[in-house]
Every structure is written in structure tokens, then in C-alpha cells.
Amino acid sequence: MNELAIAFDDIRAAAGRLADIALRTPVRCSRVADDRTGAQLYFKCENFQRMGAFKFRGAYNALAQFTPEQRRAGVIAFSSGNHAQAVALAARLLGMPSLIVMPKDAPPAKLAATRGYQAGQPGSEILLYDRYTEDREAIGRRIAAERGMTLIPPYDHAHVMAGQGTAALELIQETGPLDTLLVCVGGGGLIAGCAVAAKQLAPEIVVHGVEPEAGNDTQQSLARGEIVHIETPKTIADGAQTQHSGALTFPVIQRHVASILTVSDAQLVATMRFFAERMKMVVEPTGCLAAAAALEGAIDLRGQRVGVIVSGGNVDLGAFAGWLAS
Amino acid sequence: MNELAIAFDDIRAAAGRLADIALRTPVRCSRVADDRTGAQLYFKCENFQRMGAFKFRGAYNALAQFTPEQRRAGVIAFSSGNHAQAVALAARLLGMPSLIVMPKDAPPAKLAATRGYQAGQPGSEILLYDRYTEDREAIGRRIAAERGMTLIPPYDHAHVMAGQGTAALELIQETGPLDTLLVCVGGGGLIAGCAVAAKQLAPEIVVHGVEPEAGNDTQQSLARGEIVHIETPKTIADGAQTQHSGALTFPVIQRHVASILTVSDAQLVATMRFFAERMKMVVEPTGCLAAAAALEGAIDLRGQRVGVIVSGGNVDLGAFAGWLAS
Numbered sequence: 001m002n003e004l005a006i007a008f009d010d011i012r013a014a015a016g017r018l019a020d021i022a023l024r025t026p027v028r029c030s031r032v033a034d035d036r037t038g039a040q041l042y043f044k045c046e047n048f049q050r051m052g053a054f055k056f057r058g059a060y061n062a063l064a065q066f067t068p069e070q071r072r073a074g075v076i077a078f079s080s081g082n083h084a085q086a087v088a089l090a091a092r093l094l095g096m097p098s099l100i101v102m103p104k105d106a107p108p109a110k111l112a113a114t115r116g117y118q119a120g121q122p123g124s125e126i127l128l129y130d131r132y133t134e135d136r137e138a139i140g141r142r143i144a145a146e147r148g149m150t151l152i153p154p155y156d157h158a159h160v161m162a163g164q165g166t167a168a169l170e171l172i173q174e175t176g177p178l179d180t181l182l183v184c185v186g187g188g189g190l191i192a193g194c195a196v197a198a199k200q201l202a203p204e205i206v207v208h209g210v211e212p213e214a215g216n217d218t219q220q221s222l223a224r225g226e227i228v229h230i231e232t233p234k235t236i237a238d239g240a241q242t243q244h245s246g247a248l249t250f251p252v253i254q255r256h257v258a259s260i261l262t263v264s265d266a267q268l269v270a271t272m273r274f275f276a277e278r279m280k281m282v283v284e285p286t287g288c289l290a291a292a293a294a295l296e297g298a299i300d301l302r303g304q305r306v307g308v309i310v311s312g313g314n315v316d317l318g319a320f321a322g323w324l325a326s
Numbered sequence: 327m328n329e330l331a332i333a334f335d336d337i338r339a340a341a342g343r344l345a346d347i348a349l350r351t352p353v354r355c356s357r358v359a360d361d362r363t364g365a366q367l368y369f370k371c372e373n374f375q376r377m378g379a380f381k382f383r384g385a386y387n388a389l390a391q392f393t394p395e396q397r398r399a400g401v402i403a404f405s406s407g408n409h410a411q412a413v414a415l416a417a418r419l420l421g422m423p424s425l426i427v428m429p430k431d432a433p434p435a436k437l438a439a440t441r442g443y444q445a446g447q448p449g450s451e452i453l454l455y456d457r458y459t460e461d462r463e464a465i466g467r468r469i470a471a472e473r474g475m476t477l478i479p480p481y482d483h484a485h486v487m488a489g490q491g492t493a494a495l496e497l498i499q500e501t502g503p504l505d506t507l508l509v510c511v512g513g514g515g516l517i518a519g520c521a522v523a524a525k526q527l528a529p530e531i532v533v534h535g536v537e538p539e540a541g542n543d544t545q546q547s548l549a550r551g552e553i554v555h556i557e558t559p560k561t562i563a564d565g566a567q568t569q570h571s572g573a574l575t576f577p578v579i580q581r582h583v584a585s586i587l588t589v590s591d592a593q594l595v596a597t598m599r600f601f602a603e604r605m606k607m608v609v610e611p612t613g614c615l616a617a618a619a620a621l622e623g624a625i626d627l628r629g630q631r632v633g634v635i636v637s638g639g640n641v642d643l644g645a646f647a648g649w650l651a652s
Contacts, residue, residue: 026352047606273643280373280639282606313606321651324643
């Protein structure tokens with residue numbers, strides 16, 4: 001049995017670093033959701049986390065462990081999504097420069113939000129590239145090397161995985177043992193951390209991942225026993241548009257995750273509407289994955305106590321309005 | 327100095343009745359909101375309350391004090407809004423019939439929600455009337471008399487007012503003393519209860535009410551020193567489309583409320599967008615009134631610690647989508 005990238009102690013240590021820095025997000029319940037599923041669902045609301053998603057946990061946990069030299073040079077991240085904003089905010093809180101490499105055509109709201117999180121931190125900047133003609137990895141790696149900056153990837157990093165696991169740690173600390181835990185899967189950082197935390201705190205728990213139907217690479221990988229690469233999937237769950245699990249996350253998923261469920265984009269929209277109408281929350285499509293598996297019947301949960309990670313709420317208001325009106 | 331309809335002890339007693347029945351809703355903060363106002367804002371999120379609004383507090387507090395005879399006959403309420411749903415739910419929880427009188431053309435979602443809250447409670451029903459040809463008060467009073475049911479009005483009732491005051495009680499218990507409290511004003515039940523609670527717990531606090539520009543009857547009433555009646559105002563804040571304050575609520579407002587501010591519908595929409603985008607919350611137009619006064623500059627709050635009651639989140643998804651997209 002190979003050693004996994006993270007153990008429970010790493011998650012407990014991450015929780016210590018994040019205390020009074022990350023929000024201890026609320027765990028909410030819904031009678032309507034319980035009636036529909038016949039279960040008792042506990043929604044861990046990471047859409048209310050700082051910068052609007054669980055990603056802050058992993059980014060901060062990673063950056064907080066930089067050496068003084070690393071802090072001086074700063075951090076670099078490639079992302080047009082929540083990881084970019086998480087790194088920008090964590091870097092500013094820790095007083096280090098951040099270089100975020102984003103495509104030129106990223107949504108203006110995301111560029112503005114990232115700039116907002118960097119504000120007041122000398123040396124921080126956004127590097128825009130043309131995703132049709134330029135190789136972001138090459139650009140980023142060259143600059144990182146020139147400036148001595150440390151690259152923090154969005155999921156395949158032990159400190160990132162350990163940070164994400166604090167979401168499940170807090171959840172189960174609050175609810176007590178659960179029968180089932182549902183977690184969305186992109187590159188696998190969140191589910192890897194959460195599965196390690198959950199199995200320690202509730203050894204009988206069954207952990208299921210949830211992917212978009214169009215991008216079930218992890219489901220395929222588990223079936224094959226090795227990491228499967230797919231084309232970038234077409235789904236509204238932009239946080240799960242990953243092409244493959246990570247070299248560090250996949251072994252954890254193999255060890256601790258019972259199965260991967262899938263849901264359609266239509267089911268994500270139905271769940272987004274449910275959250276808005278009944279729980280008065282804005283949840284981004286990726287954040288609806290785990291809940292959609294429960295509410296739209298991808299798994300029978302009758303009689304169970306179930307944890308559901310609601311991973312984030314960062315969604316373009318225009319797109320969100322369109323989905324609500326649909 | 328005339329005796330007011332409620333005292334702090336009534337609110338404390340209501341809090342006892344509501345313990346483990348109403349949700350202790352979260353108090354949330356937003357760095358963006360604080361930066362914009364120069365204040366520290368504490369949002370009391372009654373949009374997360376049971377049935378989606380603070381109204382549950384007052385309805386339950388009133389119904390819980392029924393005599394055994396009153397319970398057997400049940401409760402009647404006239405409302406197409408949150409009060410109807412609050413009474414329906416509180417009645418079911420207390421095991422008594424409810425008769426809710428609603429216009430035939432009320433939104434189907436509100437009818438369905440009210441039926442849902444009544445479900446399983448024998449003797450409960452919705453009575454539909456034609457608001458263009460029938461007099462709901464006459465219908466309702468006749469049936470109430472025939473069946474011996476007790477009418478619970480939406481705001482002008484001491485037990486309702488005391489229940490609503492528990493929102494401010496919980497807020498200040500959590501935040502400690504505040505400089506200012508902002509509360510939306512319809513018929514005045516919420517602000518009356520909250521002002522009494524706030525003045526007891528934080529005697530230096532300044533309480534301001536917030537009305538829609540188009541429906542500033544309470545502002546006019548304070549200026550005149552008597553209850554002014556207006557035409558039903560045209561505003562998206564449907565919970566504040568009241569024509570006048572109550573005989574019981576107005577004296578409390580006169581005693582404890584420093585002033586009434588007003589905001590426009592456009593400012594309510596801007597605030598609804600702020601809540602969705604930055605705080606990931608669905609807030610109905612009326613629920614945006616108090617926050618709009620702070621965020622849209624109706625009052626200078628620099629350097630202050632400010633409580634803001636977010637009163638509810640029950641909004642038709644189609645209309646909400648339209649406002650977000652606007």
C-alpha cells in the first residue's frame with residue numbers, strides 16, 4: 001500500500017493555519033430537500049467562504065507554508081477561475097506578491113475580482129495571454145523562473161489538498177458521524193482532502209464523487225485503474241472542466257472514494273433553481289454537482305444522514321439569471 | 327407617556343417560545359460592503375429563516391399563546407405574502423387549522439408554498455377571493471365568526487411585534503452594542519419589535535427605518551405626528567406596500583425610531599445584485615430596503631458599527647432573474 005500524499009494530521013494542521021482566517025462556513029438544512037430525498041441532508045456552504053469558494057482553504061494553507069525566501073519572491077498561479085482569486089487573496093493576506101496568469105478573454109468580472117483581491121499588495125499583477133496563440137505554461141514557467149516565484153497548482157499539491165479537506169473536517173465536527181458524503185470532482189483536490197478527513201472522523205462513511213456527465217474522466221479512471229485523459233468537456237460546471245485527475249489526488253480517490261456519480265447540465269440548472277428558490281442561496285454550477293446527485297436521484301439516500309459539499313457561488317450574474325429564468 | 331404595546335420582557339418571552347423552533351439565523355459580514363460604506367455592517371439574514379422571512383417569528387409567537395379553545399378552532403389570516411406562509415407553517419407546527427384568505431390571482435408559487443406549509447394539518451385551507459369584486463375583510467370576518475377562528479393581523483398585534491423583535495435581540499446578542507440599526511418598514515411590526523429590543527440591549531443605538539420612496543407613509547406620519555394614510559404605493563418592495571402604520575406600531579416608532587430613510591426601486595435592484603454577486607444570497611426587494619439605505623448612500627455611516635436587518639428572500643424566480651439581468 002503506497003503512501004498517500006496527505007494524511008489526517010495534514011488536514012488538522014491546515015485547520016490550525018486557517019483558524020480565524022478562513023470562515024467557518026454554515027451547515028444548512030432544508031426540509032424540502034429532506035422530504036424529496038427521504039434523507040437528512042447537511043449542506044456545507046462554501047459558497048459563503050471568503051472569495052466565494054472552498055479554494056481559499058487550499059491556497060492559503062499552501063502559501064502559509066512558504067519559506068521567507070519564497071514569500072519575498074511570491075506566488076504564481078494559472079487560472080481563470082476560483083483558484084486565481086484564492087491565490088490572489090491568500091497572497092495579499094500573507095503580504096506576498098502574486099502573479100496570476102489568465103486568458104485575455106476571461107470574464108471582466110473575474111479579472112476585476114482578482115485585481116480587487118490583489119489590491120494594495122506591491123508586486124502583484126495579472127498576466128494576460130492569448131489562449132489561442134500562446135502557451136500559458138511556457139509563459140508562466142519562464143516568468144516564475146526569472147523572478148524565483150513558486151507555482152501553486154489548483155489541485156495536485158499536498159498542501160492544497162490538505163487545505164480543502166478542512167471543509168469536511170468542519171462539517172463532520174458539526175454534524176457528527178454521517179452515512180454518506182457527496183463531493184464534486186474536478187481535478188480531485190477537494191474530494192481527496194475531504195475523503196481523508198471524513199474517513200478519519202467517521203470510518204463507516206461512504207464517500208461519492210460527482211462529475212458532470214460530459215466530463216466523467218475520474219469515473220473512467222476508477223474503472224480503468226489509471227488516470228484517463230479526456231478532451232475538455234462541454235459543461236456549465238466550469239470548475240469541473242478538467243481533463244484528468246492529478247497524480248497526487250487520484251491515489252487518494254482510489255483508496256477512499258466508493259464511486260463517482262454523474263449529473264447532467266439540466267440537473268445542475270434544476271438544482272441551482274432549488275438553491276435560489278428554497279434556500280435563498282446563489283450556487284455556481286460546479287457547486288451544484290454534489291447536491292444534484294442527491295436531489296435529482298442519482299443515488300438512493302433514504303434513511304441516511306448525508307453531507308453535501310456546496311463548493312462555491314462565483315457565477316456571472318447574467319448567466320445565472322438566464323438559468324433561473326429557463 | 328402612554329404605555330407602548332410591547333416591552334422588552336415580551337420580546338424575551340417570545341425568544342423563549344421560539345427557541346429550537348425558529349432558526350437562529352446567521353449574522354454575515356462583507357468586506358466589500360464595509361469598504362463601500364466605511365462602516366462595519368452586520369447583516370442579520372432573515373432570508374434564511376423558516377419559510378424565508380422574519381414573519382415566522384411573529385406568527386409563531388402569536389399562535390403559541392392561543393388558548394386551548396382558540397387552538398381547536400384555529401387561525402385565520404389575510405395575506406398574499408410572507409405573513410400567510412408564516413401563519414400556515416406556525417399553525418401546522420402547533421397542530422391547529424389555518425384558513426388563509428388570498429386573492430385568486432396570487433402567484434401560483436405562493437399558493438403552492440402556502441399549501442405546502444398547511445399540508446397534513448386537518449382543517450387547513452386557502453380561501454380564494456376575487457380582489458376586484460369581493461371584500462376580503464367581510465368574507466374573512468364572516469368565516470372567522472362562523473368557525474370561531476382567531477384572526478392574526480400581519481403587524482398590528484402585540485404578540486406579532488414581540489416575535490419580530492427577536493431578530494434584533496439575536497443580532498445584538500451576537501455582535502454586542504451597535505451604533506446604528508437599519509430596519510425596513512411596512513406596517514411597522516418588525517421595526518417596532520426590533521427598536522424595543524435594540525434600545526434595551528444598546529441604549530445608545532440609533533434606529534432608522536427604511537421605506538420605498540414611493541411609499542413613505544411612515545416618514546410622513548412621523549413628520550405630522552399622526553398616522554398618515556396613502557394610496558397603495560407602486561414599488562417592487564411588495565412587503566412594504568402598506569398604506570399606513572398600525573395603531574400599535576406607530577407609537578413605538580414615534581418613541582424609538584430616529585428617522586425614516588427612503589430608497590428607490592433602482593437602488594433596491596442594485597442592492598439585490600450586490601447580495602447575489604458578493605454575498606451569494608437571494609434577497610427579496612423588501613429585504614433589500616435596509617441594506618440599500620447603507621450601500622446606496624441614504625445615510626453616512628462612516629466609522630460606525632451597524633446592524634442591518636435582511637428581512638426575507640421570497641421572490642419569484644422569474645422576476646428575480648429579470649432584476650439580476652437588468
